[in-house]
Amino acid sequence: KQEVTQIPAALSVPEGENLVLNCSFTDSAIYNLQWFRQDPGKGLTSLLLIQSSQREQTSGRLNASLDKSSGRSTLYIAASQPGDSATYLCAVTDSWGKLQFGAGTQVVVTP
Amino acid sequence: DGGITQSPKYLFRKEGQNVTLSCEQNLNHDAMYWYRQDPGQGLRLIYYSQIVNDFQKGDIAEGYSVSREKKESFPLTVTSAQKNPTAFYLCASSRPPTVDGNTIYFGEGSWLTVV
Numbered sequence: 518k519q520e521v522t523q524i525p526a527a528l529s530v531p532e533g534e535n536l537v538l539n540c541s542f543t544d545s546a547i548y549n550l551q552w553f554r555q556d557p558g559k560g561l562t563s564l565l566l567i568q569s570s571q572r573e574q575t576s577g578r579l580n581a582s583l584d585k586s587s588g589r590s591t592l593y594i595a596a597s598q599p600g601d602s603a604t605y606l607c608a609v610t611d612s613w614g615k616l617q618f619g620a621g622t623q624v625v626v627t628p
Numbered sequence: 629d630g631g632i633t634q635s636p637k638y639l640f641r642k643e644g645q646n647v648t649l650s651c652e653q654n655l656n657h658d659a660m661y662w663y664r665q666d667p668g669q670g671l672r673l674i675y676y677s678q679i680v681n682d683f684q685k686g687d688i689a690e691g692y693s694v695s696r697e698k699k700e701s702f703p704l705t706v707t708s709a710q711k712n713p714t715a716f717y718l719c720a721s722s723r724p725p726t727v728d729g730n731t732i733y734f735g736e737g738s739w740l741t742v743v
């Protein structure tokens with residue numbers, strides 16, 4: 518059974534620092550990997566989707582890498598801002614479209 | 629605007645009651661999903677549907693039921709058999725995974741509390 522782990526569970530950084538969030542998965546037979554943002558009491562917003570054949574995706578200050586063979590993905594957020602404070606979740610997709618989520622990393626960016 | 633609408637936002641259930649959470653999407657997506665989120669935990673899949681009139685159990689389907697009579701709608705019923713239903717429920721939809729870039733979209737969620 519696929520297991521997705523996110524480390525650390527919580528992270529606090531001062532504004533301006535770069536954020537590095539880690540995601541690992543046990544079964545490399547994935548269709549894609551997605552990173553999501555969740556604000557308290559809200560639904561999830563997709564940030565980046567990396568297909569299994571890709572190595573990375575970039576959107577603005579966000580960059581996500583994927584190493585399928587080692588079962589790892591990393592989300593980098595450059596020059597963090599207080600508005601980046603949220604919980605970030607990663608999820609891997611199997612060929613049926615089912616997602617397996619990690620428990621998330623709660624990020625606090627202090628002014 | 630295209631999106632997923634969940635209602636109600638907050639729902640209280642008495643012991644022994646069945647309650648139904650609504651999920652409607654106007655994104656023309658074939659696939660729809662229901663997830664449950666408990667505090668400090670990731671999302672767990674309850675049920676999913678790849679096409680109208682068909683649905684499959686997820687990892688924690690016991691005590692829940694769904695229907696998919698229309699492409700746009702995927703309601704979730706929390707039955708009295710679900711012993712610990714207090715949680716945050718999220719509905720989602722996507723295109724089939726064989727289509728490039730099948731980003732999954734989520735609704736705003738529904739909070740269910742047992743009183």
